[in-house]
Amino acid sequence: MGRLFVVTLEGKIYSCKYCGVHLAVSDDILSKSFHCRYGRAYLFSKVANVTVGETEERMMTTGKHIVADIFCVQCGSNVGWKYETAHEKSQKYKEGKSVLERFKILGPDGSNYLVSHEAHIGGSDADDA
């Protein structure tokens, strides 16, 4: 597929579980209290090496948001989503930020994440603690 444009990150790196591409650094974590179908998720101020899918309106735990799924640029795995617009004023802080699902990524120490038995079914999102 040609020479993939991939940036290399510095610091404590979260990478794609399937292909190892750098996705984000721990310094950019805004909140660890998000969750998705597969368990925990982290809100990052910025992520790298992802392609953004179609935007759509979704009902999240905290209300209606306009989001787009994000995919690893190398292997295409759906690693999380990005907030484009939030309808509620209190949720505006999420706009432009991205959530990476812990299950889809490897932590800085290479650690994997096992699907939590507290997995929320049918609910994604969270407020900042």
Add this chain to the structure above:
Amino acid sequence: MGGVEHEDPPLKRVKVSYEESDSFSSNASIRELARCLSNNSMARPLESQGDDEVVGVKGVVKKVELVRIIAEALYSLGYEKTGAHLEEESGIPLHSAAVNLFVKQIIEGEWNESLATLHNIGLMDENIVKLASFVILEHKFFELLDGEKIMDALKTLRTEIAPLCVHISRLHELSSLIVSPSQTALDGTSAQRLRIRSRKKLLEELKTLLPSTVMIQEKRLVLLVEQALDLQRDACRFHNSLVDEMSLLTDHQCGRDHIPSQTLQILQEHSNEVWFLQFSHNGEYLASSSSDCLVIIWEVKLDGRISLKHRLSGHQKPVSYISWSPDDHQLLTCGVEEAVRCWDTASGECLNVYEKSGLGLTSCAWAPDGRRIFCGVTDKSVCMWDLEGKDVKCWKGQKTIRISDLGISSDGKQLITVCKENIISLFEWESNSEKFIEEDHTIISFALSNDSKFLLVSLSNQELHLWNIDGTVMLVAKYKGHKHSRLVVRSCFGGLEQAFIASGSEDSQVYIWHRVSGELILTLPGHSAAVNCVSWNPANPHMLASASDDRTIRLWGLNQVNMTQNGEHSNGVCYCKGAT
């Protein structure tokens, strides 16, 4: 010529001469008669000079000025009689009588008289009068010195030049010449000739000092015509062939058929995606590299056909960049985060392998003197090697990022790399000074123009930005339309005088823009997968090559109606599996 004594502006002067001048009386009466007879049948509008102040559709060309520069053009061409006749017939003198007198006095060396006339010409600016007077008196001074009339020269200096209070330093120089005249005495005849010749030069100098309304610039009409031709050529969006002569009779406009737009050859030698390709500086070779870790050198034959010359194997990783040596005798190839290899073009032999133990090399570039090479390293440093493989110098720190290209200015002084995601560093490695280009989006790749004055930067928002890096760093143009979101898609300069920008695209097409206007002029479909790289032959503005994920290289040329060689498809495309 008009016998005018006034210093009125030209238009008024013309009116006066029309009505009052004696020398015109016979002509004037004839004109009166003609006017009485019939207006309509006269070819020239004679009603009044005043009504016809402008000519032309746009109303910006003043008739008086036009006639004056035509008269000047006639005189410049040597048509004295016609020039004089034009002045007479139009009633528009080229120069006022005062100016003509002035010129005559200068040529004949009547200095004092010329100074008096100078004041009569009607110059508004006192300064100009002073400067012109200075120049004239300076010449008088030199002539006096030449003629060994020292006392007179001194008198001129003291009583005429000094009071002007201009060019004080020059004044001092002149006075020192009296003391020690460096001008040696010449024998009579040559001095005479010299004097007359230099009076002509004096006149030329005065012409530049006096405003152009008073004395028309020499060959002004030709200058304006040349400007128009330049504008026509610049405006020609498809100008891509050497035009021997531009005609004054029709506007210059090239057709689209001067830009490569038809696939002439498809090269299918690579077994995987072709990531990079580049023509050699002399346009005789093409080098291509692929994710199959192979590099191929192709030869461009005189008839424009391309054939395989060498397969260069040795890299263990996909080869992402190629750099031709300035003399095209050698080639540098870079395996992704691996090693850089140097090859001999003629033999295909691998001359050297540049490596850094424990690290990988990410980019390479040849120094313009052909004696050193620069490489980017995975630890973000940039290193310089000599041709024997000796590590000469290393710049550590945040110098380059892994995915960055490496460029060198043609004077060898500036190293160009992407040092942060959205910042390009122009690093003068000898003086250790740096300039930066900062963008709003992530930088994907860049290309340098031949003259190293411009940098074409590809950004993640699918725009190409053209930056001027010669002197003040400045954004000059933007090009849009092509697509890339995941891959490194490369672009280049090309065509006659690099007047065009070409780029690959993830939508399988080649895009071509007109560089100055930013207009997208062509998109070339043909490839069946993303086009990763394009290269325009520097020696042939009609040849463009593109490299694609569909494993082929396409050679694009001018639209040809038919091709008559046997064994080829009827649409004229030749599928090449090696040497023809």
